[in-house]
Amino acid sequence: MSTTRPGTPGPPPSSRPDPPDFPAFPRAAHQAVRDRTLRGNLRHATHTIRAKRAKAVAEVSDWAALREAGKQIKDHTLRHLDRYLEQVEETVTAAGGTVHWAVDAEEANRIVADLVKETGQREVVKVKSMATQEIGLNEALEAEGIRAYETDLAELIVQLGKDRPSHILVPAIHRNRGEIRDIFRSEMGKWGRPAPEGLTDRPAELAEAARLHLREKFLRAKVGISGANFVVAETGTLVVVESEGNGRMCLTLPETLISVVGIEKIVPTWRDLEVFLQTLPRSSTAERMNPYTSMWTGTTDGDGPSAFHLVLLDNGRTDTLADEVGRQALRCIRCSACLNVCPVYERAGGHAYGSVYPGPIGAILSPQLRGTASEIDASLPYASSLCGACYEVCPVAIDIPEVLVHLRERVAQGGPATRGGNKVVLRPAKGHTAERAVMRAARWALARPGVLRGGQRFVSRTRRFHPRSLPGPGRAWTGTRDLPAVPAEPFRDWWQRTHGGKEGPR
Amino acid sequence: MNGKERILARVRRALADVPRDDRPYAQAVRRDYLRQHDERGAEDLVDLLAENLADYRAVVHRCGAGELPGLIAHLLGERGAKSVLVPPGLDETWLADTDVRRVADRPESTPHELDRVDSVLTGCALAVAETGTIVLDGSPDQGRRRISLIPDHHICVVRVPDQVVPSVPQALERLVPGRPLTWISGPSATSDIELDRVEGVHGPRTLEVVLMSG
Numbered sequence: 147m148s149t150t151r152p153g154t155p156g157p158p159p160s161s162r163p164d165p166p167d168f169p170a171f172p173r174a175a176h177q178a179v180r181d182r183t184l185r186g187n188l189r190h191a192t193h194t195i196r197a198k199r200a201k202a203v204a205e206v207s208d209w210a211a212l213r214e215a216g217k218q219i220k221d222h223t224l225r226h227l228d229r230y231l232e233q234v235e236e237t238v239t240a241a242g243g244t245v246h247w248a249v250d251a252e253e254a255n256r257i258v259a260d261l262v263k264e265t266g267q268r269e270v271v272k273v274k275s276m277a278t279q280e281i282g283l284n285e286a287l288e289a290e291g292i293r294a295y296e297t298d299l300a301e302l303i304v305q306l307g308k309d310r311p312s313h314i315l316v317p318a319i320h321r322n323r324g325e326i327r328d329i330f331r332s333e334m335g336k337w338g339r340p341a342p343e344g345l346t347d348r349p350a351e352l353a354e355a356a357r358l359h360l361r362e363k364f365l366r367a368k369v370g371i372s373g374a375n376f377v378v379a380e381t382g383t384l385v386v387v388e389s390e391g392n393g394r395m396c397l398t399l400p401e402t403l404i405s406v407v408g409i410e411k412i413v414p415t416w417r418d419l420e421v422f423l424q425t426l427p428r429s430s431t432a433e434r435m436n437p438y439t440s441m442w443t444g445t446t447d448g449d450g451p452s453a454f455h456l457v458l459l460d461n462g463r464t465d466t467l468a469d470e471v472g473r474q475a476l477r478c479i480r481c482s483a484c485l486n487v488c489p490v491y492e493r494a495g496g497h498a499y500g501s502v503y504p505g506p507i508g509a510i511l512s513p514q515l516r517g518t519a520s521e522i523d524a525s526l527p528y529a530s531s532l533c534g535a536c537y538e539v540c541p542v543a544i545d546i547p548e549v550l551v552h553l554r555e556r557v558a559q560g561g562p563a564t565r566g567g568n569k570v571v572l573r574p575a576k577g578h579t580a581e582r583a584v585m586r587a588a589r590w591a592l593a594r595p596g597v598l599r600g601g602q603r604f605v606s607r608t609r610r611f612h613p614r615s616l617p618g619p620g621r622a623w624t625g626t627r628d629l630p631a632v633p634a635e636p637f638r639d640w641w642q643r644t645h646g647g648k649e650g651p652r
Numbered sequence: 653m654n655g656k657e658r659i660l661a662r663v664r665r666a667l668a669d670v671p672r673d674d675r676p677y678a679q680a681v682r683r684d685y686l687r688q689h690d691e692r693g694a695e696d697l698v699d700l701l702a703e704n705l706a707d708y709r710a711v712v713h714r715c716g717a718g719e720l721p722g723l724i725a726h727l728l729g730e731r732g733a734k735s736v737l738v739p740p741g742l743d744e745t746w747l748a749d750t751d752v753r754r755v756a757d758r759p760e761s762t763p764h765e766l767d768r769v770d771s772v773l774t775g776c777a778l779a780v781a782e783t784g785t786i787v788l789d790g791s792p793d794q795g796r797r798r799i800s801l802i803p804d805h806h807i808c809v810v811r812v813p814d815q816v817v818p819s820v821p822q823a824l825e826r827l828v829p830g831r832p833l834t835w836i837s838g839p840s841a842t843s844d845i846e847l848d849r850v851e852g853v854h855g856p857r858t859l860e861v862v863l864m865s866g
Contacts, residue, residue, distance in 0.1 A: 191847040211685035218681040225670050228663045235656070241830070247655030249662075299853065300844035316844050323845055349845040353853050360854065365763040381829040391801065391840040391855025398797040398832075399763050409659065414677055416829050420821035421685070431843050434704065435783035435820075438855060439835035440797075446832050448759045449796040460659050468666035567662040 166516065168500030170525035175494035184495050187322045192486045198432035199483060199539070205434070206424065215421045217543040220477035223379075223412050224467060230379040230412045231458065237382030241444025243454040248406075249567075250461050255286035257457055258371065258404055262292050265402050267368045273386060273396045274298035275373025276480055277406045277459055279311060279502040280515075283371070294371065295337070295363050297392035299356050306333035312496025312504060314482040315430055320495055323347040334359050360392065370396035370451065374407045375479065376422060377456075380415045383443045384456070387426060387436050397440050403451040408459050410476040422479060425541035429481035462515030468564035471552040475510045477542040482507075484536035484546060490529055499526065506536035510549040517565050518557050524575050527553035558582065580619035602636035609634065688819040689782055697781045698812045698863060704784025708838030709851045710859045717866045720809070724773065725750035727807055727860055733770035737799045741792020742773065746809065757795040763802060771805040772856075777833075779810045779861075780823045784838065786810060786861060787823060789831040797832055806856040808836075812863045 168174065178184060203209050223230055235245045248254035262270055270287070272278065272294050284294040284305075296305040303318035304311050307329045311317030318326070330341040330352065339359045345351060372393070376385040384405055386393050397403060413419065427436045445454050467473050485491045485505030496504035500522035501512040509530055513523040527550050536546040556563065558581055560574040574582060591597050609632045615624035641647075653661070673680070690700060702712045715723050728736060728750050735753040747754065755761075755769050775793035776786045786808050788794045800806050810816065817823050827833060840855030851857065 187846070195843075195847045206689060208685040208689070211682075215681055215683055215685055222673075222677065222680045225667065225673060227667070228660050231660065231663065247659050249655050249658050253655060297854075298844070299842050303844070316847060318844060319847065326845060349848060349850045350852065352845055353842055353850050357853055361767070364854070365767055378829065383829050389840070390842045390844075390853035392853070394797065394801050394834065395854055398801065409663075416824060417821075418681075420824050423820050423824075431849075433708070433837070433849075435780075435785050435835070435837040437708070437837050437839070437841045439833075441829070441833040441835075443830045443832075446790065449790055449832055450798075458659070460662065464659065464662035464666050467663065470669060473666075564666065567658070567665070 166500055166520050166522055168520075168522040170521045171494075171498055171500070171529040172525065174498035174500065174522075175490075175529070178495045178498050179493050181495075183322070184320055185493060187320055188492055188495055190322075191316070191319050192492050195432055195486045199429065199486065202428040202432040202434065206428070209425075212421055212425050213541055213543055216425055216479075216541055217477060219413055219418050219421060220410075220542055221474075223414055224410065224473060224476055227409065227412070227467065230414060231409060233379040234377055234382065234412055234456075234458070237379065238377075238444060238454075238456050239382075241382045243382070243444040243456055246455060246457045248457055248459050248461070251281035254281050254406060254457055254459050254461065255283055258283060258406065259287055259290045259292065261402070261404055261455055262287065262369055263290070265369055267292075267402075269293045269295065269363075269367070270369040270371050271295050271297050271363055271367040271396045271400065272301075273370070273372040273388070273393045274301050274317075275371070275406065276314060276502060277373045277408050278371065281406070281459070281461060283406065295360070297360050297364070297396060298388075299353065299390060299392075302356055302360070303329060306330070306337065310497055311502055313485060314480050314503065314505070314507075315485075316482075320497070323349060323352065326352055330355050330359075338362060360395075364392075364395040364399055367396070367400045369402045369404070370400035372396055372403065372405045374405050374411055375426065376419060377407055377412050378414075378416055378419065379412050381443055383416070383441050385419065386440045387423075387430075388439075389431065389437045391438055394438055394440055397442065398450045400451055402453045402455070404455045404457065406457045406459055408461075409463050410478075426479055426481055429479075429483040429539065429541040462517075464567060465517075465564045466511075466514040468569075469514065469552075472510065472514050472549050474544050475507070475514060475549060477544055478507055478511065479542060480507075481541055483539040483541065487535040487539050488530075489533065489535070490531060494529070499529065501526075506530060506546045506550075507544070510544075510546055510553060513553055513557075517563075518553070518572065518575070524557050524577070527551075527557060599636070599638065603639070605632050606634060606636055686819075687821050690818055694813040694816070697816050697818055698865075701779055701781040701784060701810075701812075701816055702863060704781065705786075705838070705861050706784075708784055708841075710784070710838045710861050712861050712863065714863045714865070717864055720746055720862065720864055721749040723862060724807065727862075728752045728771055731771060731805055731858070733805065735769045735771070737766070737769050737772040737795070737803055739774055739793055739795030739799065742775065742795075743793065746773065757799045759796075763798065766798060766802040769803050771807065772799050772803045773807045773809070774800055775809050775811075776815065778815045778817055778823055778826055779812075780818075780820060781816055782819045785823070786836050787827065788834045788836065789827060790833075791831075797834055800834065800836075801855055804856055805858045805860070807860045807862065809862045809864055812865050 300318040313319040327347040491505040558578040560572040777789035839859040
């Protein structure tokens with residue numbers, strides 16, 4: 147655990163929810179990899195989508211150019227984020243919407259709860275949204291006596307199963323069809339219309355059960371809550387990309403629509419959508435185009451909600467923006483392609499990441515949005531083999547391995563960071579004392595040729611007595627690998643004796 | 653300080669290291685991707701549209717203008733539809749050959765009333781060949797967004813080749829951002845069960861697209 151102290155005087159950090167209380171990644175993953183059902187479910191799902199994505203991407207010959215343009219659009223927006231945020235407020239307001247600003251989760255939840263209460267309603271329908279998951283909106287509304295119904299099929303499975311999401315696109319990816327049928331049978335009746343008699347585990351029947359269960363909720367809903375995939379600064383247009391039609395229901399049937407959107411979702415111009423509407427569906431569900439995309443600008447007379455509220459959410463994003471290396475994580479368009487190719491995600495599953503953002507992107511996003519103070523967040527930068535598959539598939543070219551290594555440095559070494567808008571100096575994390583001691587010893591020895599030579603000879607001559615594993619704090623490292631064998635003769639001695647291998651026995 | 657001032661101040665502090673860049677936005681992004689992927693002529697584009705629509709399980713029909721009323725009557729009859737939602741500006745001749753009950757798209761209809769209507773017939777703003785997408789923009793021949801959502805059966809008429817564009821970039825050029833837009837690519841679907849695509853969740857489970865020429 148690292149602790150922080152203010153580096154410069156400033157206002158006290160705003161109140162944040164308690165740091166997440168999840169076990170460190172290695173411990174959570176240790177349990178997950180022993181769950182054979184979970185591993186089977188994940189393997190099946192990720193391999194299915196991997197192959198399909200590759201095919202969908204191969205269909206467009208200019209993929210590399212689209213990827214580069216997407217990266218540049220997002221980088222430009224982030225570099226001028228203050229200007230574009232103000233422009234969004236102007237254009238959305240001009241189109242009949244109301245803009246709210248939320249510094250953290252608590253503020254956002256308060257704003258939304260108050261807006262719902264003003265309508266006099268006690269229930270809301272929700273479109274799948276990462277931002278509202280991140281801030282724990284459903285729980286906050288529940289505490290105010292407001293019931294939030296998730297309407298995305300996978301979110302519904304998670305909500306009914308009192309479960310946690312484990313994937314950005316398909317939060318119930320860890321469930322197979324049989325488990326889903328069991329949840330529907332036992333839980334649907336408690337929330338509304340029960341599952342049909344004799345429900346089987348055929349996906350089409352399960353989808354039909356969800357249709358029937360949610361229909362009554364859509365038709366009577368007066369308040370809808372959504373996120374957004376994009377907000378166009380130039381026009382004030384919001385975009386939601388979806389498949390099932392639950393998004394369209396929530397965006398058009400209620401009288402009041404509240405959209406909670408992270409400040410990094412902005413694109414400057416209408417034209418910019420031409421890039422992301424080509425890269426997002428192909429990266430996400432591996433489709434040429436997803437079944438439904440809704441675009442709305444403020445309110446329209448006689449069509450859709452008569453009141454529209456946009457809540458712009460910071461919640462750690464400006465802290466992330468302050469990090470020169472880490473800020474590229476804010477380019478993310480939440481496609482989940484990096485999860486689907488990740489060998490660590492495939493085996494550990496999404497829950498081990500202790501966040502609504504699992505997988506490689508979660509490993510760099512959560513410790514930046516939440517800081518590295520908790521056990522789970524300090525362990526996430528290490529939840530990777532640095533193989534780089536995530537970077538390869540990322541449609542906005544986020545160099546995830548680069549950010550992972552950068553965050554590892556921050557955890558092990560400490561140093562300057564921004565938390566709650568304030569510059570702080572992080573202390574090195576405690577669990578890395580041995581690592582730092584080894585590095586200090588290495589630095590000392592490598593700067594002294596005599597010491598290095600003497601040490602190498604000593605190690606070579608004592609090789610027969612070397613253990614296969616390390617004692618003490620090194621045990622964790624050799625727990626999954628043997629200590630490498632030391633050669634009989636140090637390299638530099640061999641080089642001198644044989645003149646670089648040109649003479650003498652090798 | 654209010655929320656807005658605090659967030660903007662944080663953004664500005666966070667970007668203190670970033671050198672100023674006053675290039676106009678048009679020069680900030682290199683757009684050397686393609687405006688369209690398929691260089692075929694208008695007729696072939698219609699074929700591509702039909703192919704991609706069908707690939708995502710939309711039912712595609714082709715007809716000449718004179719055959720449209722007969723085809724619409726046939727599709728509604730085949731479906732067993734008793735009622736059909738009609739946008740205010742729809743060409744009435746499209747329904748000339750059927751006596752299925754017309755339901756007007758009125759602001760005071762409740763969602764529950766719309767839920768009892770069997771089918772909906774609309775035009776569209778345009779169609780995108782490369783992705784098999786139709787786009788509705790709330791024009792009088794398409795009506796409010798909810799009418800093409802609640803009924804389980806949607807018939808959409810595309811005037812070909814005029815309303816067909818090759819690609820997403822060219823579709824965005826032709827659309828008006830201020831209008832409520834719905835992009836539709838096949839019937840409602842989900843990939844939420846084991847990441848396998850299943851058609852038919854909350855939106856219309858049957859989408860029939862009529863490509864009308866002439």
